[in-house]
Amino acid sequence: MLTQEQNERLTRVGAGTPAGELLRRYWQPVAAAAELTHEKPIKAVRVLGENLVLYRTTAGDYGLVAEQCPHRRASLAYGRIDEDGIRCPYHGWKFNAAGRCLETPAEPRDSTLRDAVKQPAYPVERLGGMLFAYMGPKPAPALPxxxxxxxxxxxxxxxxxxxxxxxxxxxxxxxxxxxxxxxxxxxxxxxxxxxxxxxxxxxxxxxxxxxxxxxxxxxxxxxxxxxxxxxxxxxxxxxxxxxxxxxxxxxxxxxxxxxxxxxxxxxxxxxxxxxxxxxxxxxxxxxxxxxxxxxxxxxxxxxxxxxxxxxxxxxxxxxxxxxxxxxxxxxxxxxxxxxxxxxxxxxxxxxxxxxxxxxxxxxxxxxxxxxxxxxxxxxxxxxxxxx
Ligand code: FES
Ligand SMILES: [Fe+2]
Known part of the structure; x- marks a missing residue:
């Protein structure tokens, strides 16, 4: 038997909770590799209480970023993929696997707005037919x-x-x-x-x-x-x-x-x-x-x-x-x-x-x-x- 408080401590998985922080020290499975295809290269996933978007670029690299676009919050799950990142479906902002904003198409040519934008992003590795993500503090440990x-x-x-x-x-x-x-x-x-x-x-x-x-x-x-x-x-x-x-x-x-x-x-x-x-x-x-x-x-x-x-x-x-x-x-x-x-x-x-x-x-x-x-x-x- 546990107290209610102990039970909460061992079970809750969100960022900042005790067990959530422990679980974030381990690579977690987020999808089967076969779930991302040429026709469907994007998949919305929910992991440890966070809504995320997993994608595979046309170059074959994987990315995992927060679902909500930092511009005006549309879902990147309906976005588009190109060679080096994922684009928001709404105004086309583009993000790479490190969460860097690469383009803000509607902004003036000399705009530096994109440099101030950072989208939460997590590293992804593929092994044994699975895709794993690491959501804890860097550096990421070895994928077992x-x-x-x-x-x-x-x-x-x-x-x-x-x-x-x-x-x-x-x-x-x-x-x-x-x-x-x-x-x-x-x-x-x-x-x-x-x-x-x-x-x-x-x-x-x-x-x-x-x-x-x-x-x-x-x-x-x-x-x-x-x-x-x-x-x-x-x-x-x-x-x-x-x-x-x-x-x-x-x-x-x-x-x-x-x-x-x-x-x-x-x-x-x-x-x-x-x-x-x-x-x-x-x-x-x-x-x-x-x-x-x-x-x-x-x-x-x-x-x-x-x-x-x-x-x-x-x-x-x-x-x-x-x-x-x-x-x-x-x-x-x-x-x-x-x-x-x-x-x-x-x-x-x-x-x-x-x-x-x-x-x-x-x-x-x-x-x-x-x-x-x-x-x-x-x-x-x-x-x-x-x-
Ligand atoms: S809401 Fe994503 S680019 Fe505008
Ligand atoms: Fe059993």
């Missing part, structure tokens, strides 16, 4: 090259899910809540012990990039482990087995805070495959995945929609002053403490967990994901040591 974004030995694709009507922290607390698996997902996932009383051990270890969550369940053939990291602060790294192909599908689930009461999930998926190679900067297939059917009902035969049902029904911003936590909620407790601690670190001018300075040739970050239930086993050395 997670394995799923950077691997080449297989196929990669990207999904955007329906916008979820609740605060980001609810989605992330779910990722350190292993005890919901059997109840919420047991029937769909065909878990042998669904709805039975079960014996499991849950461990949570804070490591360089977040919280490593490990579940050890007793079974007839001995202990079985699954281990998935929560990448601080708003990403889950997971793996599943495709029902269609029987192949492993590694994935990253980004939970982007749209604003205080909305969250956008992007998923990057990668399936190792001897027949395929995919470069990290390759064009990447994209699909939209609805969480509800045409009648607006949750698609409860799907694991992801089951989670969405749980998160949304907790409320737009869950009232943590009215909850009762048990011993099985230890992961939730650990994660909240970590968020609170990292908020403090940022407030004191420090560098929060997992943020590394931009440097030469950022390495691919390989994560130790295990899921023995679907055949992704522990490294042999470890299995032998614990056998």
């Amino acid at each position: 090259r997670w394995d799923v974004l950077a691997w080449e030995h297989g196929r990669r694709w990207v999904q955007r899910h329906s916008v979820i009507g609740c605060n980001w922290l609810q989605c992330m607390e779910n990722s350190v809540d292993p005890s919901h698996l059997y109840w919420l997902h047991g029937r769909t996932a065909h878990l042998a012990k669904a709805l039975d009383h079960y014996e499991e051990k849950h461990d949570f270890t804070v490591f360089d990039h977040g919280v490593m969550k490990r579940r050890t369940s007793a079974g007839d053939e001995g202990a079985r482990v699954d281990q998935h990291p929560l990448l601080f602060p708003n990403v889950l790294r997971h793996v599943l087995k495709s029902r269609q192909t029987g192949k492993l599908v590694h994935n990253l689930q980004y939970r982007l805070p749209v604003d205080d009461t909305h969250t956008q999930v992007f998923m990057v998926l990668f399936s190792p495959d001897d027949e395929a190679r995919t470069a990290p900067d390759a064009d990447t297939p994209f699909e939209f995945v609805p969480m509800r059917d045409e009648d607006g009902n949750y698609r409860l035969d799907q694991v992801l929609a089951q989670d969405v049902m749980a998160w949304e029904t907790q409320g737009p911003v869950m009232n943590r002053a009215a909850e009762i936590l048990g011993a099985a909620d230890r992961g939730v407790h650990i994660f909240r403490n970590l968020v609170a601690e990292q908020i403090e670190t940022v407030a004191k001018g420090g560098t929060p967990l997992g943020v590394t300075p931009a440097g030469q040739g950022a390495p691919v970050i390989e994560l130790e994901v295990i899921n023995e239930r679907i055949g992704l086993d522990r490294p042999q050395t470890e299995a032998a040591a614990t056998a």
